[in-house]
Amino acid sequence: xxxxxxxxxxxxxxxxxxxxxxxxxxxxxxxxxxxxxxxxxxxxxxxxxxxxxxxxxxxxxxxxxxxxxxxxxxxxxxxxxxxxxxxxxxxxxxxxxxxxxxxxxxxxxxxxxxxxxxxxxxxxxxxxxxxxxxxxxxxxxxxxxxxxxxxxxxxxxxxxxxxxxxxxxxxxxxxxxxxxxxxxxxxxxxxxxxxxxxxxxxxxxxxxxxxxxxxxxxxxxxxxxxxxxxxxxxxxxxxxxxxxxxxxxxxxxxxxxxxxxxxxxxxxxxxxxxxxxxxxxxxxxxxxxxxxxxxxxxxxxxxxxxxxxxxxxxxxxxxxxxxxxxxxxxxxxxxxxxxxxxxxxxxxxxxxxxxxxxxxxxxxxxxxxxxxxxxxxxxxxxxx
Amino acid sequence: xxxxxxxxxxxxxxxxxxxxxxxxxxxxxxxxxxxxxxxxxxxxxxxxxxxxxxxxxxxxxxxxxxxxxxxxxxxxxxxxxxxxxxxxxxxxxxxxxxxxxxxxxxxxxxxxxxxxxxxxxxxxxxxxxxxxxxxxxxxxxxxxxxxxxxxxxxxxxxxxxxxxxxxxxxxxxxxxxxxxxxxxxxxxxxxxxxxxxxxxxxxxxxxxxxxxxxxxxxxxxxxxxxxxxxxxxxxxxxxxxxxxxxxxxx
Numbered sequence: 001x002x003x004x005x006x007x008x009x010x011x012x013x014x015x016x017x018x019x020x021x022x023x024x025x026x027x028x029x030x031x032x033x034x035x036x037x038x039x040x041x042x043x044x045x046x047x048x049x050x051x052x053x054x055x056x057x058x059x060x061x062x063x064x065x066x067x068x069x070x071x072x073x074x075x076x077x078x079x080x081x082x083x084x085x086x087x088x089x090x091x092x093x094x095x096x097x098x099x100x101x102x103x104x105x106x107x108x109x110x111x112x113x114x115x116x117x118x119x120x121x122x123x124x125x126x127x128x129x130x131x132x133x134x135x136x137x138x139x140x141x142x143x144x145x146x147x148x149x150x151x152x153x154x155x156x157x158x159x160x161x162x163x164x165x166x167x168x169x170x171x172x173x174x175x176x177x178x179x180x181x182x183x184x185x186x187x188x189x190x191x192x193x194x195x196x197x198x199x200x201x202x203x204x205x206x207x208x209x210x211x212x213x214x215x216x217x218x219x220x221x222x223x224x225x226x227x228x229x230x231x232x233x234x235x236x237x238x239x240x241x242x243x244x245x246x247x248x249x250x251x252x253x254x255x256x257x258x259x260x261x262x263x264x265x266x267x268x269x270x271x272x273x274x275x276x277x278x279x280x281x282x283x284x285x286x287x288x289x290x291x292x293x294x295x296x297x298x299x300x301x302x303x304x305x306x307x308x309x310x311x312x313x314x315x316x317x318x319x320x321x322x323x324x325x326x327x328x329x330x331x332x333x334x335x336x337x338x339x340x341x342x343x344x345x346x347x348x349x350x351x352x353x354x355x356x357x358x359x360x361x362x363x364x365x366x367x368x369x370x371x372x373x374x375x376x377x378x379x380x381x382x383x384x
Numbered sequence: 385x386x387x388x389x390x391x392x393x394x395x396x397x398x399x400x401x402x403x404x405x406x407x408x409x410x411x412x413x414x415x416x417x418x419x420x421x422x423x424x425x426x427x428x429x430x431x432x433x434x435x436x437x438x439x440x441x442x443x444x445x446x447x448x449x450x451x452x453x454x455x456x457x458x459x460x461x462x463x464x465x466x467x468x469x470x471x472x473x474x475x476x477x478x479x480x481x482x483x484x485x486x487x488x489x490x491x492x493x494x495x496x497x498x499x500x501x502x503x504x505x506x507x508x509x510x511x512x513x514x515x516x517x518x519x520x521x522x523x524x525x526x527x528x529x530x531x532x533x534x535x536x537x538x539x540x541x542x543x544x545x546x547x548x549x550x551x552x553x554x555x556x557x558x559x560x561x562x563x564x565x566x567x568x569x570x571x572x573x574x575x576x577x578x579x580x581x582x583x584x585x586x587x588x589x590x591x592x593x594x595x596x597x598x599x600x601x602x603x604x605x606x607x608x609x610x611x612x613x614x615x616x617x618x619x620x621x622x623x624x625x626x627x628x629x630x631x632x633x634x
Contacts, residue, residue: 035497035505035543069543074504077511101574105512105567112517349479349524 013037017049023056025049030064035071042079046086058083060094073102144341148271151264155272160264167269174235175277179284181234182227186218186285189226190292193217198301207301211311214293219320221327223286224278225372228331231278232364236339239270240360243343244353252344262344271336278332279325286324323379330375331368338364388450389414389578390435390546395444397430404430407605408444410597412546417572417579417592419612422599423627428582429473429550431599435580436470436548437461448546466494469539469577470548474555475531477523483510483534484519490541509537513567529560533567540571547571549581553588561585565592586630590616598624 016028033039049055058079065072076099080090092100121129154160197213243266246252252262290312297303342360346352390412397404404427412418420428433439435446437453446453448464456464477486487506491497497505510516513533523531532552539547552568553561569592572579583589589596589612596615598608600623608615608624616628 035501036495070505070508074508077508078504098574098576101570102512105570105574106508106516107511109511109514109516111511347524349522351480 013039015040015045017045019053020059023054025055025058027058027060028064029060029062029072030066032066033068033072033075035069035074037071039071039075042075042082045079046082046088055088057089057091059091062095062099065096068096068099073099073106077103077106140345141341144344145337147261147263148267148337148340151261151268152271154264155268160268161260162265162269167273170269170273171277173238174231174273175280178231178234178277178281182230182281182285183288185226185230186223186288187292187295189222190214190218190289190294191296193222193289194293194296194301198296202301207297208303208307208311210293210297210301211303211308212315215290215312215315216320218289218293219286219316219324221324221372221376223289224282224324224328224331225368226289227278227281227285227328228335228368229365231274231281231332232335232338232368233361235274236335236360236364237357239336239339240343240346240356241353243267243340244346244356247344247346248348248350248353267336267340267344270340271333274332274336275329276332278335279328282324282328282331283321286321319384323375323384327372327375330371334367334371335364338367387414388412389416389448390418390580391447391450392435393444393447395431395434395446396442397427397434397439398442403604405599405604405606406443408597408599410606410609412578412580412595414578415572415576416595417568417581419589419593419596420580420582420599421584421589421596421612421627423584423601426599426601428584428599432548432550432580432582436468437465466542467545468548469542469544469546471532471535471539471550471552473550474528475523475535477531477534477538479523482520482522483515483526483537486523486534487538487541490538494542505541509540510534512540512571513537529556529564532556532564536564536567540575543575544577546578546580549579549583551583552581553583553585558587561588562591568592584627586628589628598627 012031013029013033014031016030018026018028020026027045046055060076076092076095080092080103083090092103095103151160193214194210197210198207201207201209201213243252246266252266255262255265294305294308294312297308298305339360342356342363346356388411392408392410395408396406397408408431420431422428430439434441440454445455448467451460451464453461453464477483478489481489484503484506487509488502491502491505506519507516510518513536515530515533515537518526518530518534523534526534532555547568549568552564556564565588568579568581571577581588593612596609596612597606598615599605600607602623607621608619612628615624619625619628
C-alpha cells in the first residue's frame with residue numbers, strides 16, 4: 001500500500017564529488033533522481049570538478065539513490081559523453097544493474113549520421129525545386145488525362161473492365177443523393193438573383209423582367225455552376241478521399257498486380273457517373289432556381305403566376321438550355337478528373353488523404369471557373 | 385513470490401449480445417512477461433483492449449496495484465492509464481508527426497518538462513530502441529520493423545510500470561522478431577516493468593514468456609494458464625497441447 005508519508009530526504013537529488021587517488025573523481029548520488037526533479041547538467045558537474053584539480057577517471061556510487069527514472073539515465077549518458085570528449089574515462093560499476101544495462105542498450109546502435117537532416121535549402125534551390133515540382137505535376141496531369149482518354153476509348157469498344165454494380169452505386173451517390181443539397185442551394189440562388197434584379201428593375205418600373213433575368217441567368221450560367229461547385233465540394237472530395245484511402249491501404253497496388261488498371265476499375269466509373277449526372281443536376285438546378293425566382297416574383301413583386309410563367313417561357317430559348325447543359329457536362333468531367341487525380345496521387349499517410357481531399361476541391365473549383373469563362377467567350381463568338 | 389501488479393477478476397467481454405469471453409480470472413506479478421495466447425479470433429486483442437481502457441467490460445474489473453480500473457473516478461483512471469504503455473500492432477504512430485514528435489507528445493502532455501529536456505528524453509528513448517538519429521523522420525519514411533520500434537519508444541515515453549504489446553512480432557522477419565524479443569526482455573530487466581503481450585508466435589512465447597493465459601474460442605473462457613514451458617510439458621488439455629506444438633503429434 002502506498003502511504004502518504006513523505007520522506008524529506010527523498011524528495012530531491014543530491015550529488016557529492018570526492019577526490020580519489022590517481023586523479024579519480026568519485027560522484028556520490030543519493031535521493032530522488034527523476035525527470036521532474038530538475039536534474040543537474042553533466043558538463044557543469046565536470047566544470048566544477050575541474051576547478052579543484054585534474055580528473056582522468058570518474059567513478060560512481062549510487063547506493064543511496066532512493067528512486068530513479070529516465071532522468072538519471074539521461075544525466076549519466078550526457079555526463080559520460082562529455083567526459084569522453086574531454087578524455088576522461090567513466091567507470092560505471094558503481095551504478096545499479098538496470099542503469100548499466102540501459103546505458104549499454106542506448107549505446108548499442110550508433111547514431112545514424114547520414115540520415116540527411118532537415119537542412120533549409122537556399123532561395124534559388126527552393127525556386128528550382130518548386131519549378132521541377134510544377135513540371136512533374138503537369139506531366140502527371142497529362143499522363144492521367146491520356147490514360148483516362150484511353151480507358152474511355154476502351155469503354156466505347158466495350159473492353160473496359162469495371163463492375164456495373166459499382167457504377168450504379170456511384171450513380172446513386174452522385175445523382176439522387178445530391179438532390180436535397182442541390183435543391184436548397186439553387187432555390188436560394190434563384191431568390192437572390194430575383195432580389196438583386198428587382199432592386200434595379202423597380203427603378204424603371206420593369207419588375208416583370210425579373211422573370212427573364214432569373215430564367216436566363218439560371219439556365220445559361222448559375223444552374224450548371226452552382227451544381228458543379230456543390231459536386232466539387234461533395235463528390236470531388238469524396239472521390240479523392242476514397243481513392244486516397246485505397247492508396248494508403250495498398251488496395252490500388254492489389255488491383256495493379258492483378259493486371260486490372262485502376263484507371264478503368266476505379267476512375268472510369270466515377271468519371272462516367274459524374275459526366276452523366278451533372279447535366280441532369282444542372283437542369284434540375286435550373287428548374288429550382290426559376291421556382292425560387294418565381295417565389296420572389298409572386299410574394300414580393302405582385303406578379304401573377306401565369307404572367308411569370310409566360311415571361312419565363314418566352315425569355316428562355318433552347319440555345320440557353322443547350323449552353324447550360326454543355327457547361328454542366330464539362331464541369332462534371334472536370335470535377336471527376338480533379339477528384340480522381342488527387343486521390344490517385346495521394347501519399348501513404350492519413351495526413352496525405354486530407355491534403356488530397358482539400359486539393360481536389362480547390363482544383364475542381366478553379367477548373368470550373370476557368371473553363372466557364374473560356375466557354376462563355378467561345379459561346380459568344382459562335383453565337384450560341 | 386513477487387507482488388501482484390495486475391489482476392483481472394470475473395471479466396466478461398461481449399460485443400452487443402455476442403459473448404467473446406467470460407469468467408476470466410488471472411493475476412500478473414511485477415516483472416512478469418505475461419502472454420495472452422489462443423487461436424485466431426478468440427478475443428486476445430479484445431482482452432488487451434479491455435485492460436488498457438478502450439472497451440468497458442460487460443462484467444468484472446481490472447485492478448492495477450489493487451486499485452479498480454473501471455470502478456475508479458475518471459481522474460483516477462486517467463492517472464492509472466498514464467502508468468501504462470501500449471505498443472499497437474502496426475505501431476500506430478501518428479503519421480503527420482516525426483518520430484521525435486510522436487515520442488514527445490505524451491511527455492509534453494503529462495509532464496512540465498522544458499522543451500530542451502523533452503528533446504533529451506526523446507533522444508534517450510529512440511536510442512534505447514536503436515533509432516538514434518532518426519528523430520526527424522516521418523513514419524512513412526522508415527521500415528515496418530523500425531515503425532514498431534518507434535512505437536515502443538513512444539510506449540516507453542512516460543516510464544510506464546506496465547507495457548502492453550499487441551502482436552509485437554507480427555509482420556517481422558524471424559531475426560527482427562528475435563531482436564525485438566531480446567529488446568523486450570532487456571527493457572523488462574533494466575526498467576523493472578511488467579509486460580503483457582498478445583501473441584501467437586511460439587518461439588517468442590517459449591523464449592521470454594514467464595506466465596500466460598490461454599483463451600479458447602469454443603468454450604469462450606480461459607482453459608489454461610501458467611509458465612508456457614511448463615504448460616507444454618504438463619498440460620493435458622488437447623487444445624492447448626495442439627496449439628503449443630503447432631498441431632504436430634509427438
